[in-house]
Amino acid sequence: MLRQNSKQMKSFKLKIFCDFDGTISKNDVWINTIYQFIDDKEKFKDLLNEFHAGNIGTKETGIRIIDLVENFSLENFNTAIDKEEIDEYFKDFIIHCRDNSIELRVVSSGWDHYINRILGSEGIDLEVYSTELVLNKTADSEYELSTKYNYTDEYCQLCETCKRNILISNTNDLDDEISVFIGDGVSDYCVSNFADIVFAKGNLASYCWKNNITYFEYKNFQDIRNKLTKLISSGKIKQRQEARVRRKDIFLGG
Numbered sequence: 001m002l003r004q005n006s007k008q009m010k011s012f013k014l015k016i017f018c019d020f021d022g023t024i025s026k027n028d029v030w031i032n033t034i035y036q037f038i039d040d041k042e043k044f045k046d047l048l049n050e051f052h053a054g055n056i057g058t059k060e061t062g063i064r065i066i067d068l069v070e071n072f073s074l075e076n077f078n079t080a081i082d083k084e085e086i087d088e089y090f091k092d093f094i095i096h097c098r099d100n101s102i103e104l105r106v107v108s109s110g111w112d113h114y115i116n117r118i119l120g121s122e123g124i125d126l127e128v129y130s131t132e133l134v135l136n137k138t139a140d141s142e143y144e145l146s147t148k149y150n151y152t153d154e155y156c157q158l159c160e161t162c163k164r165n166i167l168i169s170n171t172n173d174l175d176d177e178i179s180v181f182i183g184d185g186v187s188d189y190c191v192s193n194f195a196d197i198v199f200a201k202g203n204l205a206s207y208c209w210k211n212n213i214t215y216f217e218y219k220n221f222q223d224i225r226n227k228l229t230k231l232i233s234s235g236k237i238k239q240r241q242e243a244r245v246r247r248k249d250i251f252l253g254g
Contacts, residue, residue, distance in 0.1 A: 011176060012176045012177065012178050012237055012238075013101070013102075013103075013175070013176065013177045013178065014100075014102045014103070014177075014178050014180055014228075014237070015102075015103045015105075015167075015170060015171045015177055015178065015179050015180065016097065016102060016103065016104045016105070016180040016181075016182065017105050017107050017163065017166065017167050017170075017179065017180065017181050017182070017191070017195070018104065018105065018106055018107065018181075018182040018183070019106075019107065019108060019163075019181075019182060019183035019184060019185065019187070019188055020106055020107075020108035020110055020115050020130070021108065021110050021185070022184045022185055022202065023087075023182055023183055023184050024086050024087060024090055024106065025084055025085070025086050025087075025118065026084070026085045026086065026087060027084060027085075028185075029081065029084045029110065029114050029115075029118065030110045030111060030114070031048070032080065032084065033077055033080040033081050033084070033114060034065065034069065034077075036076065036080060037069045037070060037071060037072050037073075037076075037077075038065075038068045038069060038070070039068075039070055040068055043068060044065070044068055047061060047064055047065065047068075048061075051186060052186055052203070054186070057157070057158025057159055058109040058158065058159050058160045058161075058186075058187050059149070059152070059157060059158060059159060059160045060157075060158075062109070062131065062147055062160055063147070066145050066146065066147065069145055072142065072143050072145060074135065074143055078117065081113075081114045081117050081118060082117075082121065084114075084118060086118065086122060087220050087221050088220070089220050089221040089222040089225070090124075090221045091122065091124065092221070092222070092225070093221035093222075093224065093225050094124065094126070096225050103170075104126060105126065105127045105128075105129065105166070105170065106119075106126050106127065106128040106129065106130070107129045107130075107161060107163040107166050107167070107191075108128070108129070108130040108131075108161060109130070109131055109159060109160040109161045109163075109187045110130055110131065111130065111131055111132075111133040111147070112128065112130045112131065112132050112133060113133040113135075114133075115128055115130050116128065129150075129151045129161055129163075129166050130151075130161055131147050131148070131149060131150075131160040131161055132147060132148040132149075132150055133145065133147060134146045134147060134148055147160065149161070151165070151166060153165055158190075159187065159190070161187075163181075163187070163188065163190065163191035164190050164191045164193075164194050164250070167179050167181065167191055167194055167195060168194060168247050168250055168251070171247075173239065173244055173247060173248070178196045178197065178237055178238070178239060179194070179195045179196045179197070179243070180195060180196065180197040180198075180199070180228075181195035181197070181198050181199070182198075182199040182200075182218075182224060183198075183199075183200060183204045184200065184201045184202040184203065184204050184205075185202060185203050185204055186203055186204075186207075188200075188204045188207075189204065189207050192204060192207065192208055192213055192215070193211075193213065193242075193243065193246055194243050194246050194247055194250075195240070195243055196238070196239045196240040196243050196244070197216070197231070197237075197240070198213060198214065198215040198216070199215065199216050199217075199218050199224050199227070200215040200216070200217060200218075201217055201218055201219070205217055214240065
């Protein structure tokens, strides 16, 4: 458990929830790797534009993208995955978290297949919440793709993985636990409203700015580590009142 400066002497525990695509990974792995199996590129681009405009959620986007997939090859899919890279400071960030008893979880609307493959190849063992990719082998030895949602919200059909629920259920407000969210994209909009501390870049940074959500911009995990260290040493780690109220409302069914 971390401790603030001697003037306040208040203990707290950090819980970090981190997006994968474009955050831990340098690129959007989901888009990069599945793109090769989609012939109708224009329809694919239109679908992504709908998603980024907020007209559809990750769940509908994922279903419709799978419908566009043709001539899928698991070998070629894995080859594309193996070319993807993670943030060069992420491993050091993991060590920093473990050395300071900070819990770190991966929360993603992406597919578990490529997330686990990439993390595994880097020797990284973290708790991952993501969309399960189901590979059904057909009679002609090809694969049909489908997805299974293990972390969705029964009352919300927008997200494949409800990052909000994962953050709330794994952070105890009554035990001085502080939630930290790290992300970059549209699928991170909702959860950013419920986190005490938000690190954002890209579309998420724009969303936070437009919606008056306090956030810290970053380029890599070294930036995040340095900022967290400064916040802790200055005694500025605390629950964000608006986020705490929002979390309470969810618990009360509001």
